[in-house]
Amino acid sequence: MNETQDDMSLQLECTLFFERNPYALETVRGLAKKLGRSELALEAVVERMSRLLILERIGEGERAIYTYHAPAVRQELDLS
Amino acid sequence: MIERVDSGIRGLDTIMYGGFLRGAVTILEGEPGTGKTTVGLQFLAEGAIRSGEAGIFITFEQLPEQIYADAASFGWDLRALETRNLIRIVSMEPDVLFEQMRQPGGLFERLTNQLNCRRIVIDSISLFRVSADPEQARASVYTIRNILRKLNLTSLLIREYSGYESQYAPFENNVCDGIIRLSLQPHMEKYRKRTIEVLKMRGTRIMEGEHHFTFTREGIHVIPALSMAEEKMISATADMLTTGIEGLDELLGGGLPRGSVFMIDTNSKANHRYLVMSMFVERLKAGDHTVSLMTSSSTIQGMTEISNLFGVSLEDAIRSKQSFFIEHYRKPVPEGFETSILNVGGLEGEEYEAAFEEWFRPIFLHGKEKGKGWFFYFDVNTVVSERGKAFVLRFYADIAVKCRMAGITVVAHANFTELGAETSSFLERSSDGVIRTWVDGKYQYLQVTKSPTGRMSAPRIIENVDARPFIRLV
Amino acid sequence: METMEDIVREVLDVYADSAGLSVILFEPSGEGYLGIAIRDPFTRAIFERFEQYSPTWRDAFAAASGLRATTVCDFWIPGLKFIVSPIRLDGQPAGQLYAGPLLDVGGAERVYRQLVVSADSPVRSSETASAVRALRELPQDEIDGLRDSIDRLARIVCLLLDGREEGRTESAVAAESATTMTTVEAVLDQYLQMDSAFDLSGFAALTAPGVYSVIRSYGRDAHKLTNIAFKEGEGFLGQAVLSSTQLRWREVVGDSRSAQFAEQGLPPIGEIVCYPVRFGNETLGVAFGLRYAGRTGGSGPSPWESLFYPVIHAALCASILNGRLRKQVQRLQAVTEVGRFLVEADDPQRVLFTLVDASLSLVWTPTFSLLVLFGESGGKAQLVSRGLDAAHAQRYAKEVASRLRAAEGAQRSFREGAAIRSTPWGDTALECVLAFNGVLVGALSVAVGGELEAGECESYVAALTMIGSAVIHASRQRSEQSGQTSEIVRLLHRMTRWRDETLYERAVKAGELLQRFLPAEDVAPREASLILHACMLAAMEPEELCPIGSHYAEIAAMLEERRELERAISSGSYRTDAYSRGAELIEAALRMADDAEMSVDHAGVPVDEDVVGREETFYGRKLRSYLQKSRVVMEEFLLTDEADPQAGDTSERDGPGGGSDYTDQRGIDRLAREAGLSKREREVLALVVRAYSNKDIASTLYISEHTVKNHMTNIFAKLGISDRAQAMALVFSKSVE
Known part of the structure; x- marks a missing residue:
């Protein structure tokens, strides 16, 4: 089956982690430790999440740090 | 002189004679469960709330979500503080922190600049030792200290402490500016007591020894040990008003702070007359102005007589417009005193408040500017019986705020038991200090149960003596 | 687990x-x-x-x-x-x-x-x-x-x-042959591997809408086919997935349809057999066997060909569908987890962020997600989006909003669920209405790759928005209520400032009575707070009640009803069942509060039945009887001298002037003697029996609460009991012994 579908619940888990801890600065290794998941599976997930701009990646490779990036918010949008 | 940083922990600043030194790096150690994280959080949260100083909490092992939850139980809404950019709870790996701290323009610098961060807590530096060899660990902590100092961040580095480690003085002790140790010790067989001890603090005096602390709903509250507190030199400064009573000034840390609001809570059997009159005549002697709210049974005549006992002429004070009175009742007024008395008897609702307002306004506005001290004494139970409880709550809160702002010292008297739990707890909250006196058996006791320094005293016995001020604490 | x-x-x-x-x-x-x-x-x-x-x-x-x-x-x-x-x-x-x-x-x-x-x-x-x-x-x-x-x-x-009983969707044959095989790979390894009649065989599974990938292959060149993908209609395999029966092509050397194999560096293909795997109307994949051109011998059917439709097909279907279900369940579990987080999160902004971000995890090909949340009044809305630039997001949000508003205007009810929409720029999106009890709150729209994906993902996104709707609704209600409470406090303040304070104190007393009664009556929290608020404001004239949110109408109606009730009672025209519970309770509580003897502490509700009986309403009676009952319970413990004339030997007892005002002194004295209580413990026990809280005991005796607890522990230990109720009962029984 499709890889991305496999990763969905892990992605959701990861999303929730960052919603709960919006100022976490985690490497894949740190994240793996905190979520109790394998680094390999997480790599694909955080990669996908940073493509979606849910996460911001700082640095490259193994030492790359991921942190939550808030969505765009527009208050008081006039609908008329 | 180096600026002091309010630790945010009631009582701890007293022990350190004014707080941390700005930019100091302090180690906070203790065994698991002694409250290190709470002290760290309180330092940041209170710093943000009271001093508007932004702070960062860096956690290696605990999840931030746990920290949000823990803090919420002490009433600190860290998430709200985060939205206001006053707090960040950051989780990361120790090596990542170390790397990012050293990197010019790295994440650490970015984060501190973004917030204009003044305070930082790292939980915990013990992990540096687990993950590296001793030599490297030493170097890491040394580097971290240098960076924190360079950025002028007042810092707490949390360290796990165990008896084993204490055999070797940990190397961090030499590189850091201070060490605070928390412990949990057996106390009177069944209980355990929590203590805090400042082992070292560069650049400031400290009250040595272990001091008790407790967890309250508002966080940690340190109670500076009594015996040691008394060694502290107390000088009656212009801002500490003496009560004139031997022993009481010491309990209050020097006297009544000018502009503070104190409540004297007595039960029905306890005599508070000498207590209040002593404070009152001390104000007259010092040249301060006084305003007294008369009870149904007190008269100016009576007060004059007692003042005479204390060797002060209240009559002169009234004539020289030094003393004023507020009266609810119709009583004979001595010739020439009419203009010194505000009679509010028979006034209704709005009128009543307006009369107060008008009369007090010049004092509120100008009392401070003209360098005159003002002292306001009133009896809460009298106001309750005249205006009702609902009125008193509002009135007291209002008076407390205005007087504090105008630097007017207020001493109010009430019988908490008579007023009921709800009303009295409101009054207690609105006051800076509470002095309680009661009769139990053959003795009358006095205890400072709340004070601006956060200290609660042990109960003392009031002894009647023949000389002024006719009572003393033993 | x-x-x-x-x-x-x-x-x-x-x-x-x-x-x-x-x-x-x-x-x-x-x-x-x-x-x-x-x-x-x-x-x-x-x-x-x-x-x-x-x-x-x-x-x-x-x-x-x-x-x-x-x-x-x-x-x-x-x-x-x-x-x-x-x-x-x-x-x-x-x-x-x-x-x-x-x-x-x-x-x-x-x-x-x-x-x-x-x-x-x-x-x-x-x-x-x-x-x-x-x-x-x-x-x-x-x-x-x-x-x-x-x-x-x-x-x-x-x-x-x-998903509870894995495999139940499959036929008995599949169940038998596949009992030990839970994954597709296991089934394939079991059957396709034993083949020698083909040079290369394998299985391609549906991995994305219209896209298939080879997930398993066997033979010398197997590695060359690993993970190659093709679309429906593309090459031999792409054509086979569109068929409903087995297909066999012979002598196909040079056929352009075998290009997908040539590209992978395979020798020219001579013969190809394909077995599509279908369940219902859906093709799940295709099994295939290849023979290279110029091959001699071994051209007969492979053993698995004869087994394919009777056995292997069903086993493959079962394992594929099981795998899918397991994932669905996992995802649903994850949605439940998100729901739990949303319910706990007290930050409305965080709720919106989570809805947007979680929706991106629930679809296959996320590119954007957008949430429009209508303001509580007026034409303003809040917009949270990810993956869209501001201009696109705003334009699309306006379109979604006007569509929903139009539907709302047309009185059409909102189906909670997802609809498939096209965005103005041609993408497909799943659009879910955020609504609670038919009230429109907003909408969530998340991009999907196409209709198939939309169908597959719909229920998860819908489940997410359903939870989201409820959470947003609840948080709005909370903020509305706290807003109302502060508004009511402000009104009460005004009342004490400008008007008679006895009215205020009467309302407070009545409120205290109701506060004790309402929980005992199991009144729902919302109604209870409505009744209490109305009671507190009962003394105000209708015109004084300036608008206080949507609560106002209900409070005003309840107070109006209460006024009518008051008139009906005084004119003797009261009928049971003509008034709401709230109106009756407020009326009764205010009457009881009026009574000078009323004291909340001792529930001293007047018992003169003759006077009150004929004015009693349905709920008035209930309230009175509740308060009386609770007083009787209290009085049993507060035995007075008059209440116990037969107790004999009164000399043993402390008289009223004997230094104690505790009326149940006798029971306490006996207990204290028998159990060896200290003087202080006796004092504490006396207060316990008078239903003092630890805090009250502490302040009465000038000791700390901690010390009170200490004394209590000792008292309980000495008396061999474990709680206050037992202490009361013990004192009670001792005093009548």
Whole structure:
């Protein structure tokens, strides 16, 4: 089956982690430790999440740090 | 002189004679469960709330979500503080922190600049030792200290402490500016007591020894040990008003702070007359102005007589417009005193408040500017019986705020038991200090149960003596 | 590990919390239930005596078992409604989902009367009758909205229960041959590997809408085919997936359709056999065998070819579908987890962020997600988006909003669920309405790759938005209520400032009485706070009540009703059942508060029945009898000298002037002597018996609460008891001994 579908619940888990801890600065290794998941599976997930701009990646490779990036918010949008 | 940083922990600043030194790096150690994280959080949260100083909490092992939850139980809404950019709870790996701290323009610098961060807590530096060899660990902590100092961040580095480690003085002790140790010790067989001890603090005096602390709903509250507190030199400064009573000034840390609001809570059997009159005549002697709210049974005549006992002429004070009175009742007024008395008897609702307002306004506005001290004494139970409880709550809160702002010292008297739990707890909250006196058996006791320094005293016995001020604490 | 039943129960719980209804999932037999979440006193009353009522339930259950769709049914009494949803798996009944109770407009009165009057109602009891008074009547469109959401809940439950017994969707043959094989790979390894008749064989599975990938291959060149993908209609394999039967092509050297193999560096293909794997109308994949051109010998059928349709096909279907279900369940579990987080999160902004970000995890090809949240009034909205630039996001948000608003204007009710829409720039998106009880709050739109993906992902996104709707609604209600509370406090303040304070104190006293009574009566929190607020404001004139949010209308109506009631009582025209519970209670509480003897501390409600009897209302009587009962309980412990004239030997007792004002001194003295209590412990016990709290004891005796607890521990230990109630009882029994 499709890889991305496999990763969905892990992605959701990861999303929730960052919603709960919006100022976490985690490497894949740190994240793996905190979520109790394998680094390999997480790599694909955080990669996908940073493509979606849910996460911001700082640095490259193994030492790359991921942190939550808030969505765009527009208050008081006039609908008329 | 180096600026002091309010630790945010009631009582701890007293022990350190004014707080941390700005930019100091302090180690906070203790065994698991002694409250290190709470002290760290309180330092940041209170710093943000009271001093508007932004702070960062860096956690290696605990999840931030746990920290949000823990803090919420002490009433600190860290998430709200985060939205206001006053707090960040950051989780990361120790090596990542170390790397990012050293990197010019790295994440650490970015984060501190973004917030204009003044305070930082790292939980915990013990992990540096687990993950590296001793030599490297030493170097890491040394580097971290240098960076924190360079950025002028007042810092707490949390360290796990165990008896084993204490055999070797940990190397961090030499590189850091201070060490605070928390412990949990057996106390009177069944209980355990929590203590805090400042082992070292560069650049400031400290009250040595272990001091008790407790967890309250508002966080940690340190109670500076009594015996040691008394060694502290107390000088009656212009801002500490003496009560004139031997022993009481010491309990209050020097006297009544000018502009503070104190409540004297007595039960029905306890005599508070000498207590209040002593404070009152001390104000007259010092040249301060006084305003007294008369009870149904007190008269100016009576007060004059007692003042005479204390060797002060209240009559002169009234004539020289030094003393004023507020009266609810119709009583004979001595010739020439009419203009010194505000009679509010028979006034209704709005009128009543307006009369107060008008009369007090010049004092509120100008009392401070003209360098005159003002002292306001009133009896809460009298106001309750005249205006009702609902009125008193509002009135007291209002008076407390205005007087504090105008630097007017207020001493109010009430019988908490008579007023009921709800009303009295409101009054207690609105006051800076509470002095309680009661009769139990053959003795009358006095205890400072709340004070601006956060200290609660042990109960003392009031002894009647023949000389002024006719009572003393033993 | 959580079983599927646990998850079902959790989902029911979450739903029951969000809708404020009780939800019960009965077993297919109707004898017991798979899950139950009780949120209302009526259902609680019935379930507390399940034994007694089980025939009643069975009747209802039997009556509803013919249902094929989610229906609002009346049970037992006309007007008392439950929503019933049949749960069916593979066409077989698998349970019934009940949600309720509901009342339509005017239903409360009708049902209440039935419960009080008609002797033959199977659920008639005083508990059920008073419980009905607590239910809110709902207009038809709200009931319809609830029915739709129960329907959705039922579908989610179906999905979960279906995943409970793995393999049940498959035929018996598959079940037999695949009992030990849970994954597709295991099935393929078992059957396709034993082949020598082909040079290369393998299986390509559907991995994305219209896209297949080779997930397993066997033979010398197997590695060359690993993970190659193709689309429907592309090459031999692409054509085969469109077929419903086996296909065999011979002598195809040079055929352009074999280019997909040549590209991977395989030798020219001579013969190719394809077996599409289909379930229902959907192609799940294709098994294939290749023979290279110029091959000699071994050209007969492979052993697996003859087995394919009788055995292998079913095993493959089963394992693929099982795999899918497992993932669905995982995802649904994850959605439940998100729901739990949303319910806990008290930051409204965080809720919106999570909805947007989580929706991106629930679809296959996310590119953007956008959430529009309508303001509580006016034409403003909040917009949260990811993956769209500001201009696109705003334009699209406006379009979504105007579409929904138009539908709202046309009085069409909102189906909670997802619709497939095209964005102005041609993408496909799943659009879910955020609505609660038919009130439109906003919408969530998340991009999907196409209709197939939309169909696959719809239920998850819908489940997410359903939870989101409830959470947003709840947080708005909270903020509205706290806003109202501060507004009410402001009004009260004004009253004490400008008007008679005795009115205020009377309202406070009445409020205190009600505050004790309402929880005992099991009044729902919302109604209770409404009654209390109205009571506090009872002294104000209607025109003084400046608008205080939407609560105002209800408070004003309740106060108006109370005024009418007051008039009716004084003119003697009071009728039972003509006034709401709130109005009656406020009236009664204010009357009792008026009485000079009233004291909250001792519940000293006047007992002069002659005076009060003829003015008593239905709830007035209830309130009085409750307060009297609680006083009797108190008095039993506060034995007075007069109350105990037969106790004999009064000389043993401390007189009133004997230094003690504790009237139950006798019992305490005896206990203290027998158990060896210290003087201080005796003092503490005396206060315990007077129902003082630790805090009160501490302040009365000038000791710390901690010390009080210490004394209590010692007292309890010495008396051999474990709580205050026992202490009271012991003192009581000692004093009458």
